[in-house]
Amino acid sequence: MDKSYDISKIGGDKIALLGLFVIALLIARIIVFSKSAILLSEPIKLTRTGLSISMPDGNGWKSEKQWRYYENAFYLSSIFAPGSNSPTAKARCRYVLATETTDPQTLFVQKAFDVEGEIVKVEQIRKDILTFDWAHIENPKTSLILIFGTAKLPHNHRLDIEVQQIMDDPEMAEQAFKQIVKNLNFEENQLIETSIQIIAQVKSKGINDFLDNQHQQAFFLIKDSADDTIIKFPERAPIHYANNQNAAI
Numbered sequence: 313m314d315k316s317y318d319i320s321k322i323g324g325d326k327i328a329l330l331g332l333f334v335i336a337l338l339i340a341r342i343i344v345f346s347k348s349a350i351l352l353s354e355p356i357k358l359t360r361t362g363l364s365i366s367m368p369d370g371n372g373w374k375s376e377k378q379w380r381y382y383e384n385a386f387y388l389s390s391i392f393a394p395g396s397n398s399p400t401a402k403a404r405c406r407y408v409l410a411t412e413t414t415d416p417q418t419l420f421v422q423k424a425f426d427v428e429g430e431i432v433k434v435e436q437i438r439k440d441i442l443t444f445d446w447a448h449i450e451n452p453k454t455s456l457i458l459i460f461g462t463a464k465l466p467h468n469h470r471l472d473i474e475v476q477q478i479m480d481d482p483e484m485a486e487q488a489f490k491q492i493v494k495n496l497n498f499e500e501n502q503l504i505e506t507s508i509q510i511i512a513q514v515k516s517k518g519i520n521d522f523l524d525n526q527h528q529q530a531f532f533l534i535k536d537s538a539d540d541t542i543i544k545f546p547e548r549a550p551i552h553y554a555n556n557q558n559a560a561i
Contacts, residue, residue: 350484350491353377358386358407362499363471365405368392368488373403384409392477392484401477403488408470416445416462423460423474424449437461439493441500444473448486455479459489466500 351370358364358379365388369375372394379386385408392401417434424431429451437444446461460474473492475485 350488352491352495353390355495355497356388358388361407361469363407364497365492366495367405367492368403379407384411400480401475401484401488403475403492404473405492406472406474407465408472410468411470413464413468414470416447419462419472420447420449420460423447423458427451427456427458427476428453429456429458437490437493439496440498442471442496442498444493446473446489450479457482457485459485461489461493465498471498 349371350368351373352366353369353375354377355364355366356375356377356379367373367375367377367388367390369377369390373390373392375390376388379388381387385406387407388405390403391399392403393399420431420434424447427449429449432448432450434445434447437446442463442465444461444463446459449458449460450456451458455478456476457479458474458476460472462473463471465471473489475489475492477485
């Protein structure tokens with residue numbers, strides 16, 4: 313009786329130890345997942361476009377949380393640099409203003425050429441009314457992974473999203489890309505359509521049709537979303553104006 317009791321006690325101890333080991337593994341997995349999870353910032357709006365995007369921020373990611381304008385496009389970026397000044401990953405969104413239509417495959421080939429990499433796969437992902445064509449590009453020599461996606465927007469605008477990283481965590485770039493797409497919001501801005509119609513009418517009919525009183529003077533500025541003047545009427549404006557109206561696109 314004593315011997316059988318000792319055997320069952322030893323067996324119970326082994327089961328208890330095995331249970332503790334499983335629990336420890338689960339806790340470790342949760343800790344690793346929480347540290348590697350992609351956290352996002354609050355939505356960052358791009359004025360007058362109907363677009364807002366949340367960028368990776370936290371758990372090693374740092375976002376500027378501000379759109380910046382450069383050469384006909386707005387940029388929003390984040391970098392991944394845990395405990396270091398040298399980033400090992402970066403994410404960037406690029407809102408391109410009126411541009412020539414370029415098919416996604418051409419953009420993928422150009423991106424692969426820029427990083428001297430190869431296209432590993434090409435897929436699509438939808439978010440509300442937007443369809444993103446995206447490619448996974450790798451350069452084994454530099455251990456670089458690049459996820460690049462592009463979506464057509466109304467009025468020949470375009471939204472590009474790309475995430476680059478060194479291959480320490482080969483799934484992070486794709487995870488970050490999909491998180492950005494999943495959490496973005498886009499609603500077509502009717503002011504853009506209205507402004508385009510105004511420009512077309514002004515070019516075809518002239519400015520007088522917009523005046524209630526044909527004898528009063530008016531000064532019109534039509535600007536783009538970077539606040540740069542596109543059209544100014546009259547070209548040499550008088551010192552005093554009866555009306556001062558602005559339209560922005």
